[in-house]
Amino acid sequence: MSNFNNRNLFHLLNQRVRYLSKEINSRLLDHGLYASQWSIIFCLEKYGPMTQTAIWKYLNVEAPTVTRTLSRMEKSGWVVRKQGEDKRERVIELTKEARQKFTQIQQATDQVEREMVACLSAEEKEQLYLLLKKLGTDSN
Amino acid sequence: MSNFNNRNLFHLLNQRVRYLSKEINSRLLDHGLYASQWSIIFCLEKYGPMTQTAIWKYLNVEAPTVTRTLSRMEKSGWVVRKQGEDKRERVIELTKEARQKFTQIQQATDQVEREMVACLSAEEKEQLYLLLKKLGTDSN
DNA sequence: TGATTTTATTTACCTAGGTAAATATCGAGG
């Protein structure tokens, strides 16, 4: 109703994502980590050592993005990059320090998300999650 | 159900925003425009000439972001920046060319959004829109 | 009025994401 038009979707999604990543970034500051780096750590903790290709396909970003982020993360001691059997690929794994800090950091980011959805009822949360999952299903 | 946990919200929102902006960017290529630049044009067409502060507050981004984007847009002939009565501020307005191209470009971006939500029913679209509007309402 | 604080914009420096093109290695066919 009122001035709803399709264009607002992009605008709205953008604002919500920006708010959320800004907030997550600020909570991760103490841990010396950024939101995108955390996404990679989460992925590696969940699936174990992975090639870079597996990571960028999982995160739905392009290969150079992951190359850059991983090289920063290697410098700051979160991951190591080993050569795979296939010498073209690099297998990424978490360092011991990263694995040790995982749970504590996860609690911090979970907290941010809980606060973000605090204004929604349980059904609304579920609904939002389902709609976002469904969104764009035909096109990508 | 299944492996729903809060963290997925950030992940999901990120993926959807990336898909949408990638798609919008690719359709705007012909017009020599980027999605963020289009957001500013949309805002200026809707509200008329504005100061930079009004723009970044509307878009919910920081001031330097708008400074940069506007300077690119001025270079490519979309906007002009005039000094305001208050000599600290700059008043931004669309050029005649920008106003002339507006409708055509809007049709292109509307098309992308329609395709994105094509997998949702009318009620689902409305629901998604309302949930996104509500999201984070307490915290920001 | 003169000093101080606030506000608008900019600059410098960071991360993140994208495309296009360059490498390097792998795999399949001839």
Add this chain to the structure above:
DNA sequence: CCTCGATATTTACCTAGGTAAATAAAATCA
């Protein structure tokens, strides 16, 4: 075996977003 296409990663170059600090003009106030 050797060439050629496919695949994994990287490099160079772009836009976008953020913070912190600099600048300039306005506003406040003693």
